[in-house]
Amino acid sequence: MGRAEERRARQRGGRRAAPPTRSSGTPSEGIAEGGIAEGGRAAARKAARGKKNAKSGKSVIRRLFTWKKMLGTFFALCLLGIGGFVVMYMMIDVPKGNAAAQEQSNIYKYSDGSVMAREGDTNREIVDLSEVPKPVQRTFVAAENKTFYTDAGIDLKGTARGLINTLSGKGKQGGSTITQQYVKNYYLDQDQTVTRKLKELVISLKVDRTTSKDDILAGYINTSYYGRGAYGIQAAAQDYYRVDAKKLSVEQGAYLAALLQAPSQYDWAVATPTGKKLVQARWNYVLDNMVGQGWLDKTERAAMKFPVPKEPKAAPGLEGQKGYFIKLAKQQLEKQLMDKEGITQDEAEARVENSGWTITLNIDKKKQAKLEKAVKTQLISQLDPEKRTVDKNVQAGAASVDPKTGKIVALYGGTDYTKHYISNANRTDYQPASTFKPVILAAALENASETQSGKTIGANTIYDGTSKRQVVDSDGNKVGFGPENEDDADYGKVTVQTAMNKSINSVFAQMGVDVGMDKVLATATKLGMDTGKLKSLPAYTLGTMGASPIQMAGVYATLDNHGKQVTPTIIESAEQGGSEFQMPDPIGDQVISREAADTVTSVLTGVVDDGTAKKSVQQNPARDGRKVAGKTGTSDDNKSAWFTGYTPDLVTSVGLFGEDYKTHGQSKMYKTAGLPRVNGGGFPAEIWAAYTFGVAGKNTKFDLDTDQGAAVQPSWTPSPSAIPSETPSATATAEKPSQTPSQTPTTEAATTPEVTPTVTPTTSPPSTPEESTTTPEIPLDPNDGQ
Structure with a gap:
C-alpha cells in the first residue's frame, strides 16, 4: 500500500479502499455507482461537521454559563445593590419634618x-400618646403592622412589591410598616415614584x-388622614364619635384604625352597602388580630x-349647595388619580386634601x-313639617347636564x-323605578330583538297590558313574575308607545324577557348605569336596582346625544402647582346606534304629550313650543319618585326620596303635602318644568x-261621529295615537275623558304576550300614575 493510499484509508476510518469491481455493466453504470458512493460519503462528512459544530455551540454556552459564573454574577449584583444602598444611606438624610407647612x-x-369657596384649614390637633388608651393604640398596630414593636422599621417584601408595582404601572399593592407610613406622611409626600419609595426605605x-416606637406610633396616628377632613386621632375621635381621643373605646379605636385603609369608602355615613360590609370585616380583622397578639381577651x-359612628358635621363655609359641589368634585378628581396613577383610594384622598388644587367647576x-x-x-313651599311628620322625610335631588x-x-x-351630609344628587340607594323603562326599549332596538312570535320590537308592536299577567319565556313557560x-x-292589548306613555309594568316585564335581561343590563351599562353586580332577573325591568340622579341624567344625555356616551362631570379643569391635571373627555364612544337612541327619544316625547307627564310638562304655560322627551317613575311603596326629561340642549333628572329624618332609613312618602302619594308626574316633573x-x-x-315613535307621527283628530270602541280595532293605525276619542271632538288641552281603562277583546286572548303589529284603539288611563 502506497503512502497516499494509506492516508486515504486513515481518513476513511482506517479501512482500505476496495478495488474497483468489474461487472458486465456499462461504463456509465460503474461511474454512477461510484458517484453515489462518493455522495454518501460527502453527506456523512457534512453530518459529522454539524454534530461537531453543535457540540462546539453547546460547549460555548456551557463555558459562558457555568454554575460558578452564574453564582459569581449573582453575588456581584448583590454586592452592587448593597453598595448602592450604602451610598444612598450615606447620602440621604432625615429631612426636617413639617407636614402641616406643606398643606x-x-x-x-x-x-x-369667580371663586366659590376655599377649603384648607387643617382639622388637626396633636395629642400625646399618653392621652390615647393603650388598647386603642394597639388597634392601629393590629390593623397595620403586627410586628411593629420588634421590626427594624421596614418591610423589605412589601417595599419590593411596591417598587415592582410602581415600575409596572400597577400602583401600590401590599402593606408598609407603621414607620414607613409615618415617614411618608410626615417627611415625604404621597407621590408614587421609585425615588420616593427608596427615600422612604x-x-x-x-x-x-x-x-x-412610641414616638413613631404617636406621629403616625397624629398625621394620618381619617376622612371627613380630619387629620389625626383627636380630630377623628371628635368627628366620628364626639369624644376626645382619651375617651375612645377599643371598639371605636378599631373602627378608626380600620378606616385608614380607605377613609371615604369606609365612612359609615356615606358608605355603600358593600363599603359597610368591607369596613365591618376590617373591624373584625383588627380585633381578631388583637386577640391573636394577646392584647384582648x-x-x-x-x-x-x-x-356605628355619628353623622358628620360639615366644615364652615360649605353651607347650602357648595359642600355638595366640592364633595363631588373631589370624588371625581380622586377617581381619575386612581385610574391614571394606579394609586389606592386613601392615597388619592391624601393627594387631594389640602394640596393646593385650583378646581374650576x-x-x-x-x-x-x-x-x-x-x-x-x-x-319646599308645599311642605308643612309642623302639620305632617311625613313632610320632614322628603328629600330632593337633581342633576342638570349639557348633553x-x-x-x-x-x-x-x-x-x-351642613344639615344633610349625603348628596341626594349622587346617592344610589333608591330605585329609579319606571325611568328605567327606556333602557329596556333601547336594548330591544339596539339588538333588533323580536317578540316570541318573531315580530321585531318597535314603537308600534302590540303587547298584552293586563295587570299581573305572568311573564313567559321563549318556550312559553312562566318565569314566576x-x-x-x-x-x-x-x-289589554297596547302598543309599546302607549305602554311607555302610561308606564305599563306588565308590558316592559315581558319585553325585558323577550330581549334577554343580560342584554338589557349590558345596554344599561353602556348608557352609564352601574350594573356590574346585578343578576339577569326579570324584576329589574321595574327599575328595582339603585341609581342616582347623576347616573340617570347621564343615561338620558346619551340618548339625547344620539347614542354617544355622556359621562356627567362637575370638573372643568384642575390645576396644581401651575400644572393642569388632564381630566377625561366626558363625551365617549358611540355606545348604541343613533337610530336606536333617536327612536327612544321619539317615543319619550309621547310620555310628555300624551302620558304621565302631560299635566306638569306638556300643559305648562312656560313650555313655549319646546320639544321635550322624558319619563316618570314611582317606586314600590312610594319611597322614591322621579322625572328625567330633556330638550335638545339640556337633560335634567329630578328625584324625590323618602328618608326618615331620625334614622335616615328609607321611608314611604304617602300623604306628603296632603296628597295621597308622590308620583313622578307630580313634584319631580313640576320642579323639572319650572327649572x-x-x-x-x-x-x-x-x-x-x-x-318610529310619537315625535314623527302626525297628530290625529277624530271625526265628530267617532264612538269609543270597546274592542281593539283590527286596522293598523300607525299614524294615530293609541287612545279612544270621546264622542265629541276635543282639543289637545282638553281633559281626559273618564273611561274605564280595561279593554275586552272580541276574540280570545293570544297565547303569547303580543298579538300583532297593528295598533288598536286603547282608552286613556284616567290615573296620572307612574
Whole structure:
C-alpha cells in the first residue's frame, strides 16, 4: 500500500479502499455507482461537521454559563445593590419634618371663574400618646403592622412589591410598616415614584434607629388622614364619635384604625352597602388580630358590637349647595388619580386634601339659582313639617347636564350640606323605578330583538297590558313574575308607545324577557348605569336596582346625544402647582346606534304629550313650543319618585326620596303635602318644568334619525261621529295615537275623558304576550300614575 493510499484509508476510518469491481455493466453504470458512493460519503462528512459544530455551540454556552459564573454574577449584583444602598444611606438624610407647612388651601371656582369657596384649614390637633388608651393604640398596630414593636422599621417584601408595582404601572399593592407610613406622611409626600419609595426605605431605617416606637406610633396616628377632613386621632375621635381621643373605646379605636385603609369608602355615613360590609370585616380583622397578639381577651372580644359612628358635621363655609359641589368634585378628581396613577383610594384622598388644587367647576351660577328656586317653589313651599311628620322625610335631588359636553351645569344635593351630609344628587340607594323603562326599549332596538312570535320590537308592536299577567319565556313557560300595573289597571292589548306613555309594568316585564335581561343590563351599562353586580332577573325591568340622579341624567344625555356616551362631570379643569391635571373627555364612544337612541327619544316625547307627564310638562304655560322627551317613575311603596326629561340642549333628572329624618332609613312618602302619594308626574316633573323652561333654549327641535315613535307621527283628530270602541280595532293605525276619542271632538288641552281603562277583546286572548303589529284603539288611563 502506497503512502497516499494509506492516508486515504486513515481518513476513511482506517479501512482500505476496495478495488474497483468489474461487472458486465456499462461504463456509465460503474461511474454512477461510484458517484453515489462518493455522495454518501460527502453527506456523512457534512453530518459529522454539524454534530461537531453543535457540540462546539453547546460547549460555548456551557463555558459562558457555568454554575460558578452564574453564582459569581449573582453575588456581584448583590454586592452592587448593597453598595448602592450604602451610598444612598450615606447620602440621604432625615429631612426636617413639617407636614402641616406643606398643606395648602384648595380653591374652587364657578364656571365663570369667580371663586366659590376655599377649603384648607387643617382639622388637626396633636395629642400625646399618653392621652390615647393603650388598647386603642394597639388597634392601629393590629390593623397595620403586627410586628411593629420588634421590626427594624421596614418591610423589605412589601417595599419590593411596591417598587415592582410602581415600575409596572400597577400602583401600590401590599402593606408598609407603621414607620414607613409615618415617614411618608410626615417627611415625604404621597407621590408614587421609585425615588420616593427608596427615600422612604432609607429614612424609615434611620428614624427607627433614632426614634422610640412610641414616638413613631404617636406621629403616625397624629398625621394620618381619617376622612371627613380630619387629620389625626383627636380630630377623628371628635368627628366620628364626639369624644376626645382619651375617651375612645377599643371598639371605636378599631373602627378608626380600620378606616385608614380607605377613609371615604369606609365612612359609615356615606358608605355603600358593600363599603359597610368591607369596613365591618376590617373591624373584625383588627380585633381578631388583637386577640391573636394577646392584647384582648377572647371573651371580651366576643361581646363587642360594631360602634356605628355619628353623622358628620360639615366644615364652615360649605353651607347650602357648595359642600355638595366640592364633595363631588373631589370624588371625581380622586377617581381619575386612581385610574391614571394606579394609586389606592386613601392615597388619592391624601393627594387631594389640602394640596393646593385650583378646581374650576362646570356649575353655571344662573342655572344653579334657577334649579334651587324651582325646588323651593314647587316642593319646599308645599311642605308643612309642623302639620305632617311625613313632610320632614322628603328629600330632593337633581342633576342638570349639557348633553353635548357632559358638563353638570346645575346640581341640587339637598336642603343644606351642613344639615344633610349625603348628596341626594349622587346617592344610589333608591330605585329609579319606571325611568328605567327606556333602557329596556333601547336594548330591544339596539339588538333588533323580536317578540316570541318573531315580530321585531318597535314603537308600534302590540303587547298584552293586563295587570299581573305572568311573564313567559321563549318556550312559553312562566318565569314566576307577574308585576302589577299602577293602581292594578288592565289595559289589554297596547302598543309599546302607549305602554311607555302610561308606564305599563306588565308590558316592559315581558319585553325585558323577550330581549334577554343580560342584554338589557349590558345596554344599561353602556348608557352609564352601574350594573356590574346585578343578576339577569326579570324584576329589574321595574327599575328595582339603585341609581342616582347623576347616573340617570347621564343615561338620558346619551340618548339625547344620539347614542354617544355622556359621562356627567362637575370638573372643568384642575390645576396644581401651575400644572393642569388632564381630566377625561366626558363625551365617549358611540355606545348604541343613533337610530336606536333617536327612536327612544321619539317615543319619550309621547310620555310628555300624551302620558304621565302631560299635566306638569306638556300643559305648562312656560313650555313655549319646546320639544321635550322624558319619563316618570314611582317606586314600590312610594319611597322614591322621579322625572328625567330633556330638550335638545339640556337633560335634567329630578328625584324625590323618602328618608326618615331620625334614622335616615328609607321611608314611604304617602300623604306628603296632603296628597295621597308622590308620583313622578307630580313634584319631580313640576320642579323639572319650572327649572328647564326657565333656562333651556327656546323652540328647539330634536334632530331625529327614525321613522318610529310619537315625535314623527302626525297628530290625529277624530271625526265628530267617532264612538269609543270597546274592542281593539283590527286596522293598523300607525299614524294615530293609541287612545279612544270621546264622542265629541276635543282639543289637545282638553281633559281626559273618564273611561274605564280595561279593554275586552272580541276574540280570545293570544297565547303569547303580543298579538300583532297593528295598533288598536286603547282608552286613556284616567290615573296620572307612574
